[in-house]
Amino acid sequence: MTNRNITIKDVAKQANVSVATVSRVINGLDRVSESTRKRVLKIIQELNFVPNNMAASMVNKKTNMISVVVPEIQNPFYTAVIEGTVEVAKREGFFTLVLSTNGDEGEEEEFLDSFLGKNVDGIILIGSHKEAEFYREIQKPTILVDRYFNDSGHDGVMIDNYRGAYEATKHFIEYGHERIAIIDGAHDFNDGKDRFWGYKQAMLEHGFTPDPAYHKQGNWTEEDGYKFAKELLQSHQPPTAIFAANNVLCKGTIRAIRDMNLKLGEDISLIGFDENELAQFVQPQVTVVRRPTREMGEQAAEMLIHKIKGGQLEPSKPKKVILDVELMKCGSVKKLN
Amino acid sequence: MTNRNITIKDVAKQANVSVATVSRVINGLDRVSESTRKRVLKIIQELNFVPNNMAASMVNKKTNMISVVVPEIQNPFYTAVIEGTVEVAKREGFFTLVLSTNGDEGEEEEFLDSFLGKNVDGIILIGSHKEAEFYREIQKPTILVDRYFNDSGHDGVMIDNYRGAYEATKHFIEYGHERIAIIDGAHDFNDGKDRFWGYKQAMLEHGFTPDPAYHKQGNWTEEDGYKFAKELLQSHQPPTAIFAANNVLCKGTIRAIRDMNLKLGEDISLIGFDENELAQFVQPQVTVVRRPTREMGEQAAEMLIHKIKGGQLEPSKPKKVILDVELMKCGSVKKLN
Numbered sequence: 001m002t003n004r005n006i007t008i009k010d011v012a013k014q015a016n017v018s019v020a021t022v023s024r025v026i027n028g029l030d031r032v033s034e035s036t037r038k039r040v041l042k043i044i045q046e047l048n049f050v051p052n053n054m055a056a057s058m059v060n061k062k063t064n065m066i067s068v069v070v071p072e073i074q075n076p077f078y079t080a081v082i083e084g085t086v087e088v089a090k091r092e093g094f095f096t097l098v099l100s101t102n103g104d105e106g107e108e109e110e111f112l113d114s115f116l117g118k119n120v121d122g123i124i125l126i127g128s129h130k131e132a133e134f135y136r137e138i139q140k141p142t143i144l145v146d147r148y149f150n151d152s153g154h155d156g157v158m159i160d161n162y163r164g165a166y167e168a169t170k171h172f173i174e175y176g177h178e179r180i181a182i183i184d185g186a187h188d189f190n191d192g193k194d195r196f197w198g199y200k201q202a203m204l205e206h207g208f209t210p211d212p213a214y215h216k217q218g219n220w221t222e223e224d225g226y227k228f229a230k231e232l233l234q235s236h237q238p239p240t241a242i243f244a245a246n247n248v249l250c251k252g253t254i255r256a257i258r259d260m261n262l263k264l265g266e267d268i269s270l271i272g273f274d275e276n277e278l279a280q281f282v283q284p285q286v287t288v289v290r291r292p293t294r295e296m297g298e299q300a301a302e303m304l305i306h307k308i309k310g311g312q313l314e315p316s317k318p319k320k321v322i323l324d325v326e327l328m329k330c331g332s333v334k335k336l337n
Numbered sequence: 338m339t340n341r342n343i344t345i346k347d348v349a350k351q352a353n354v355s356v357a358t359v360s361r362v363i364n365g366l367d368r369v370s371e372s373t374r375k376r377v378l379k380i381i382q383e384l385n386f387v388p389n390n391m392a393a394s395m396v397n398k399k400t401n402m403i404s405v406v407v408p409e410i411q412n413p414f415y416t417a418v419i420e421g422t423v424e425v426a427k428r429e430g431f432f433t434l435v436l437s438t439n440g441d442e443g444e445e446e447e448f449l450d451s452f453l454g455k456n457v458d459g460i461i462l463i464g465s466h467k468e469a470e471f472y473r474e475i476q477k478p479t480i481l482v483d484r485y486f487n488d489s490g491h492d493g494v495m496i497d498n499y500r501g502a503y504e505a506t507k508h509f510i511e512y513g514h515e516r517i518a519i520i521d522g523a524h525d526f527n528d529g530k531d532r533f534w535g536y537k538q539a540m541l542e543h544g545f546t547p548d549p550a551y552h553k554q555g556n557w558t559e560e561d562g563y564k565f566a567k568e569l570l571q572s573h574q575p576p577t578a579i580f581a582a583n584n585v586l587c588k589g590t591i592r593a594i595r596d597m598n599l600k601l602g603e604d605i606s607l608i609g610f611d612e613n614e615l616a617q618f619v620q621p622q623v624t625v626v627r628r629p630t631r632e633m634g635e636q637a638a639e640m641l642i643h644k645i646k647g648g649q650l651e652p653s654k655p656k657k658v659i660l661d662v663e664l665m666k667c668g669s670v671k672k673l674n
Contacts, residue, residue, distance in 0.1 A: 020357060020360075020361075023357075023360045023361065024357075024360065063452060063453070064451075065451070065452075065453055073410060073416050073419060073420070073435070074413070074416050074417075074420065076411070079410050079411050079416065080411075082410060082437070083410070083411065083437075086437055086439070090439075090444070095436070095447070095448060095451060095453065096436075096437075097434045097435070097436060097453070098410070098434070098435035098436070098437065099432070099433075099434060099435070100419070100420075100423055100433075100435065102423070102427075107427070110432070111432060114401075114402070114432060115400060115402075115456075116400070116402055116432070116434070116453070116456075119452075119453075255618070258618075258620075277614050277615065278614065278615075278618055281592070281595075281615055281618065283595075
C-alpha cells in the first residue's frame with residue numbers, strides 16, 4: 001500500500017536535491033541530469049511516494065472517468081446497474097471503472113482514499129458502509145444507488161422496496177393466503193429493512209399478525225434460500241405462500257421446491273423480488289417484483305454526469321429519485337378463495 | 338476527451354507564467370500566489386491538460402492498481418475470471434479495476450491510452466482486438482486471458498478449447514451418435530475456432546464427415562442458441578445430438594428443447610461448453626465441458642503480480658499456461674448403442 005504521509009519534501013531530502021528538482025523529474029522536464037533523475041525516481045519508488053498533492057490541487061481537473069463501486073459483481077442485479085451506467089457514461093464520453101469491494105468497508109475506504117479514487121470525476125456507489133457519516137465525508141460528486149443514507153449529503157437512486165414487498169404480500173392475501181412466510185437477510189440497509197416492513201405492514205393492514213416462525217432471516221444467498229425454504233416446507237404447519245425477498249433467495253427457494261417434488265403454484269405459492277433466470281425458466285413462471293435495474297444505473301449516471309459537467313460549487317439539497325416497481329404476475333400464486 | 342498534445346509548456350505560455358510555476362501549482366507547493374494558482378488551474382482545465390509526462394516519467398512507480406479488461410460483464414464466465422483476479426490481487430495488496438469494453442476495439446484502445454491505463458501497474462486482458470499487432474504495442478505488464486495471440490509478446494492463461502470440444506464430440510460418438518450438430522458463433526478468436534476444430538477433428542477421426550447443415554453459426558448469444566436449436570430440431574432429419582459451444586448458446590438450446598416439449602437426454606442429447614445455471618437446474622442435468630473459470634483469473638493475477646513485483650526490465654519469452662478442462666458427464670446424453 002502507498003504511504004500517504006510521504007511528501008515531495010521527503011523525497012527531495014532523501015535524494016539530496018531541491019523540491020523543484022523532484023518536481024521537474026515528476027513532470028518529465030529537461031535540465032535534470034540523467035543520474036539525478038534516476039536517483040530521484042529510485043527514491044520515489046523506495047518511499048512509495050504518490051503525488052497526492054497533485055490530485056488535491058487538480059480538484060477542478062476533469063479526468064473523464066467515473067467509477068461504479070459495488071459490493072460484488074456475481075449478482076446480476078449489480079451487473080445490470082453497471083451496464084446501465086456504462087452505456088450512459090460512454091455516450092457522454094466518460095470511462096466507467098468498476099470496483100467490487102466484496103462488501104468490505106475497508107476496501108471501500110481504501111479505494112476512495114486512493115490516488116485513483118481521488119482522480120475519478122465522480123462515483124456511483126452501492127455502499128457497504130452502514131453509517132451516513134462515512135458517505136458524508138466523500139467530497140466527490142457521488143450518487144448512492146439502491147442503498148441510501150439520509151444525512152449523507154448525496155443524491156440517490158432507489159426503488160420503492162417497501163411498496164414492492166407490500167404489493168407482493170397483498171397479492172397473496174387477495175388470493176386467500178394467510179400463512180405467508182418471508183425469507184430475507186440482514187436488515188443492514190434500507191432495501192432489506194423496507195422489504196420486511198412492506199411485508200409486515202400488508203399483513204397487519206389485512207388483520208393478520210405475522211408469525212415469527214414464518215420469518216426466516218439469514219444471509220442474502222441462494223444457499224440460505226434453499227435451506228430456509230426446506231425448513232419452512234418441512235415444518236409442522238408449512239406456509240401456503242413464500243415471499244423470497246431477493247433474486248438469489250428466490251432461486252434457492254425454487255430449487256428447494258423442485259427437490260422436494262412439490263408443484264409450484266399448486267402445493268406452494270411463491271413470489272420473488274427481482275427477476276432471475278430460474279424464475280423465468282420454471283413452469284409456471286414465478287411471479288416477481290420487477291425493478292428497473294438497468295434504468296437505475298442509467299439514471300444514476302445521468303445525474304452524476306450532470307453534476308460533473310455543471311461543476312456546481314454550492315451543493316444543492318440532496319435529491320432522491322425513486323423508480324417504480326411492478327408486480328409481474330405469473331403462475332406461481334395459487335388462488336385459494 | 339483529453340487532449341494529449343497539450344504540454345506543461347502550453348499551460349505556462351497561456352497562463353503567462355514560467356513552467357516551474359505551473360509545476361509548483363500541479364504539485365501543490367507553496368510560494369505561488371492565490372491568484373496565479375487559480376489562473377493556472379483555470380487554464381489547465383480549459384486546455385484539458387493531463388500531465389502525461391508525469392505518467393511517462395513515473396514508469397517505475399507502483400500504483401498498486403491492476404486492471405481487468407473484459408468484453409462484457411453480464412456473462413458469468415467473465416465475472417468468474419474477475420472474481421478470481423480480485424481475490425489474488427487483494428491478497429497481494431493490489432486494487433483491481435474492472436473495465437468492460439463491450440467488445441469494442443475503440444474502447445479498448447481508449448482505455449489503454451488513457452491516463453488511467455497508463456497508471457495501472459499491469460493489465461489482465463480478455464481482448465477485443467483481433468490482431469496480434471495491437472497487443473504487441475502494449476508496454477505494460479499484461480496477461481492475456483482466454484483469447485490468445487501468438488506474437489503478441491505477452492503471457493497468456495487459456496484452457497484447452499480444442500480438447501474440450503474433442504472430448505465432448507467423442508463422448509457423443511462413443512454413445513452411438515452420428516448425426517451430431519454444433520452451434521457456435523464467429524471464429525474471431527482462438528477459443529471459438531479451436532472448439533469447432535475439436536468437434537471436426539473428433540468426427541473425422543471416427544470416420545464421420547461433418548455435415549455443413551449441422552453446423553449452425555451465428556452470434557455467441559442465448560437468442561441464437563434458441564433459434565438454431567429450434568431450426569435443427571425442426572429440420573427434415575434432425576440431429577440426435579447437439580454440442581452448444583458456449584454457456585449462453587447452451588441455455589438457449591435448453592429453452593428450445595423445453596419449449597418444443599422434447600425430453601432432454603431422450604429425444605435429443607446435449608453437451609454444453611462451460612457450466613451454466615440452467616444446465617445445472619434441469620433434470621437430467623446437462624453434461625458440460627467444465628473449465629476452471631475462477632482459477633483462470635487467479636492464475637493470471639499471480640503471473641501478473643509476479644511480473645510487476647519482479648520489475649523485470651528484460652522481457653523473457655512469452656509463456657502460455659493452459660489449464661485443463663473436464664467433461665462433466667450428467668444425464669443429457671442418450672446411449673444409442
